[in-house]
Amino acid sequence: MEITAQRGLSGAPPFPQPRTCPYQPPETYRRLGEEAPLSRVTLFDGRVVWLVTGYHEARQLLADERISADRQRPDYPALAPRFQAEVARRLVLIGMDPPEHDEHRRLLNPDFSRRRVAELRPVIQDVVDHYVDRMLRLGPPADLVRDFALPVPSRVISEVLGLPGEDLEFFQEASRRLLQATTREDSQSAGEELIGYLDRLATRRRTESGPGLIGRLAREEVAGGTLSHSDLVQIALVILVAGHETTASTIALGTLALLDHPEQLARMQADPAAVPAAVEEVLRCVAVTDLAGARVATADIQIAGRTIREGDGVLLSGTMANRDDRVHQDAEDFDIGRTGRRHLSFGYGIHQCLGQSLARLELEIAFSTLFTRIPNLRLAVPADQLAARPLGSGTVQGVQEMPVTW
Amino acid sequence: MVSAAGRPAQPRVTADRELCIGAAQCAFAAPAVFDQDDDGYVVVLDGDPGSGEWEAAQEAADLCPAQAILLADGADGADGADGMVGMDAG
Ligand code: HEM
Ligand code: SF4
Numbered sequence: 099m100e101i102t103a104q105r106g107l108s109g110a111p112p113f114p115q116p117r118t119c120p121y122q123p124p125e126t127y128r129r130l131g132e133e134a135p136l137s138r139v140t141l142f143d144g145r146v147v148w149l150v151t152g153y154h155e156a157r158q159l160l161a162d163e164r165i166s167a168d169r170q171r172p173d174y175p176a177l178a179p180r181f182q183a184e185v186a187r188r189l190v191l192i193g194m195d196p197p198e199h200d201e202h203r204r205l206l207n208p209d210f211s212r213r214r215v216a217e218l219r220p221v222i223q224d225v226v227d228h229y230v231d232r233m234l235r236l237g238p239p240a241d242l243v244r245d246f247a248l249p250v251p252s253r254v255i256s257e258v259l260g261l262p263g264e265d266l267e268f269f270q271e272a273s274r275r276l277l278q279a280t281t282r283e284d285s286q287s288a289g290e291e292l293i294g295y296l297d298r299l300a301t302r303r304r305t306e307s308g309p310g311l312i313g314r315l316a317r318e319e320v321a322g323g324t325l326s327h328s329d330l331v332q333i334a335l336v337i338l339v340a341g342h343e344t345t346a347s348t349i350a351l352g353t354l355a356l357l358d359h360p361e362q363l364a365r366m367q368a369d370p371a372a373v374p375a376a377v378e379e380v381l382r383c384v385a386v387t388d389l390a391g392a393r394v395a396t397a398d399i400q401i402a403g404r405t406i407r408e409g410d411g412v413l414l415s416g417t418m419a420n421r422d423d424r425v426h427q428d429a430e431d432f433d434i435g436r437t438g439r440r441h442l443s444f445g446y447g448i449h450q451c452l453g454q455s456l457a458r459l460e461l462e463i464a465f466s467t468l469f470t471r472i473p474n475l476r477l478a479v480p481a482d483q484l485a486a487r488p489l490g491s492g493t494v495q496g497v498q499e500m501p502v503t504w
Numbered sequence: 505m506v507s508a509a510g511r512p513a514q515p516r517v518t519a520d521r522e523l524c525i526g527a528a529q530c531a532f533a534a535p536a537v538f539d540q541d542d543d544g545y546v547v548v549l550d551g552d553p554g555s556g557e558w559e560a561a562q563e564a565a566d567l568c569p570a571q572a573i574l575l576a577d578g579a580d581g582a583d584g585a586d587g588m589v590g591m592d593a594g
Contacts, residue, residue: 160569161571203525207545208542208543208544210544211540213542438533439532445569447569448570450569
């Protein structure tokens, strides 16, 4: 039965490892992916866990009820010292199991439906135009991360949450500091400022009505007593944490991938109808979260000839599942002509990204506007000089800076 | 299975709104068969799609992250996709 159980156990390479190209997996992950759909890897604290690199196996596990996303379980795998901190452990929604998870998700789904998101199109277009205008006014050069990729999703999330106009600058600056922090103190203090702010706003919205998600939840739920005040604040924080850095990094790394493939970029520029498929290929290729999920098994699970034991940590590699050659032809190639959505960049199962329709629309508008209005956009430094985000900051991939010119 | 002349006893395409998490993969993959209601949950527009749409419905069932879409051949998304790789220990 378990012929393969021993194979590979001898060498459980360290995880995570830095990407050498910001949007391609490190060699070690590739080798693991070629060897078997499941492998063993070693975390920073010496713990050995499963890394699932096969598309079908990853989907099957993400949909399995015997697998938990609860970060408060002592056996939940910690990927970096930072995640052992208290704040990271109290993640509503993403870090909850049913039935609690489903109650929260039902509360939020209406705000992220395709129809609701489509209504945001003009708002997103305005935001994107604003930052492109600004780049054109002040540059060249520009830092695509700081001047475009970070502020665009921040403004869109402000709109979704319903933040008052006068707070936008503060919110954007604090979110940027949270994401670009290089020390634990910096990220902690920015995080606390944001929580304090969201807390005060949610309190105000209980008596004084307001727009957006915070306004609606404060009215309907806190007043009605089904959602606690602290959960409301945590929900707002999770939307920020889950939606800002991911979208910002995908804008930056997607721009990089497009610039690296001029023939693909030209195809996209020539045909506006090709943009959604280009977005899908960017998502598949850059897989900014690297992992489609991190879980712990709550029972023994047989899969692909191996046995995951109760209590084992299980990491689902979106980066590698997206390159599974059983699913994609020439999976290594960046090709905007692919059809379908067979990637795990938004995860799979009950936790599949709540904000995916919003993210897709943001990316579509960001790429099409950027490359229409600045058609000769290019990197101002050689691609191999772009500084990757430090590993200690977790598994979200990205670059700290991206100097561009035109 | 169901000819144009025959009337199916049950729709061939059903969706479980209790399982649905509102991810909208279905409305993307098969817009003639599925839609999302205002709250973001799946609605089946056409329970007995023609052969042209059947493939799209299969793709929707495959992509649905919550395995909320049932196709009458017993081929729901998970089985359809994962059956190929033989998930059980050999
Ligand atoms: C390109 C951008 C994005 C990527 C790559 C991305 C990726 C992901 C992934 C992989 C998951 C699953 C995590 C897991 O199963 O453990 C997830 C969940 C989630 N995402 Fe996104 N996301 C993006 C944008 C957004 C946006 C814009 C929002 C909201 C404004 C958002 C909100 C969420 C939330 C709330 C969850 C948790 C859902 C649940 O647990 O039910 N994401 N995202
Ligand atoms: S794809 Fe599945 S979860 Fe998503 S809306 Fe359709 S039925 Fe619901």
